[in-house]
Amino acid sequence: MIPTEERLKERIKELTCLYEVTSIIVNCDYDQIEDALKGIMHCLQKAWRFSAETHVALVTDQYSIKTLNFPDQSVSLKSSISVFNKKTGYIQVVYPLPNYGSSDFLLEEKKLLKNICLEVGNLLERKQIKDNEDLIRRKMEHADRLSILGEITAGMAHELNTPLANILGFSELLKTRIKNDPQANRDLDKIINSAIFSREVVKKLMFFACEMPQQMDLVDIVPIVSDALNLMQPSLKSKKIVDELKFSTQSIFLRVDAIQLTQVIFNLMLNAIYFAPPKSIINFLITDKEKSVEIIIKDEGPGIDPKIRNKIFEPFYSTKPIGEGSGLGLSVVHGIVKSHKGTIKYLPNKPKGTIFVIEFPKK
Structure with a gap:
């Protein structure tokens, strides 16, 4: 049995922990959320009965934090963290073996851990909402x-x-x-x-600006893309670049403006050829999906600097030397894709280079 005086001290520690955790969450800077989580873990350490021997681990799909000298052999209390009703991690409080056993944990400590996990889950939900709002704002x-x-x-x-x-x-x-x-x-x-x-x-x-009149027809884009790439062969050979063109099926039908589609292929290939090093490979993959057609171009160039990623589709913005580019290539591609109600995005190619992914919806 734990003496009444000791039980009272433990309740005070638990209430103090809840107050401190609430203060950390209220004053949390979402850009430094890992520091807030470490602060919460420190509060938990102090709240446990044998605080000098207490260790805490906090693990989610984004974070994995443990206190120093976390024991390999231990007895523990564990409670899950849920974000939008989905379990995404847990908090684990442990004592090292063989000095302690499961009976050393108090019932009130189990309730405290559950409450702290609930608060951490709410904090991560708010951070996710803020991140989504920031992303939507930047896109708008x-x-x-x-x-x-x-x-x-x-x-x-x-x-x-x-x-x-x-x-x-x-x-x-x-x-x-x-x-x-x-x-x-x-x-x-x-x-x-x-x-x-x-x-x-x-x-x-x-x-x-999508001011060019469009002639939208249902066409087989396989010969259109193949002919466009054949016209690029002299430029490819001059840098000894190999192009690998693959289609998911022999015929891929899509309602597009054939001339504008050719313009998209030309501009993306010209960019890839310009930045790709000699004797490299440019991959071109076209996939016929259920509701869309996906075009992927991969090069092995230097890639796109994250600092300029929000500018690459703007007209007159170019990373090429003066006189070697008008800065309109990617903006034209963006305008054509947008006028076809499609999407265009880019990803880093591994180990180096850029991947452009275009998706045209089937109509």
């Missing part, structure tokens, strides 16, 4: 930014089309009038070539 901000950029670029494209058409038209007229001046003709050729290049940039802007 990114979508809003791209939407605004789309409106701006659409306006720019329309405004530039007319002057570019005038430059091309009047340059061609001047060429017919100035036939005996070779230098003037060479200068006009430069003007015409620059105007044509600018027109292509405008076309990419309109792709990004």
Whole structure:
């Protein structure tokens, strides 16, 4: 039997533990939640009857924390942690063997451990809710930014089309009038070539802004993708890069704009070829799923720096040297995929490189 005075001391320790744990949770910084969990474990150590010999382990699907010198042989109390009614871990309080046995644990300590596990579960639920809110907010901000950029670029494209058409038209007229001046003709050729290049940039802007008219048809995309990759062979061979193209079935039918799909393949392959090292492999896998078609491109380049991951689909943003890229390739791809109600994401390739995953819904 435990003396009444000792029982009273134990109740005070347990109430103090509950108060301290509640204070830790109320003042918790969700970015430093592991520190809060360690603080809760320390409170539990102090609350147990033989606190000097008490050790605590807290294990969840995200955390695994133990007190120093955690014994291999022990007797323990254990209670589960639930997050949204799903068991995701446990807290274990132990005494080392052979000095202690299960009878050294008090009934009140079992109740205390259960209450602390409930509080920890509530804390992890709130953290998960906050993380989800932050993720949704970032996605909405990114979508809003791209939407605004789309409106701006659409306006720019329309405004530039007319002057570019005038430059091309009047340059061609001047060429017919100035036939005996070779230098003037060479200068006009430069003007015409620059105007044509600018027109292509405008076309990419309109792709990004989804302003290009779409011709949606149910087509077999296997020959479309194969032909697009065949056209890239000279670029692949120049860097001695091997491309591996695989289809899940011989025919994959999808309702798409064939020209825009080709544009997606071109832009992603051009990016992969540019960043892939010589003698590397670019994998291209197209899978026919029940409700969608998945396109995966894997390269072995340097990968995408996490610091710029929120910018890669923005127009005019490029990691290539000045003069080697307009910064419109991935933004065009994003615009086309979005106009087809699809999704595009990227993942790190292991051990190095980038994986782009595009999913087009079947309609």
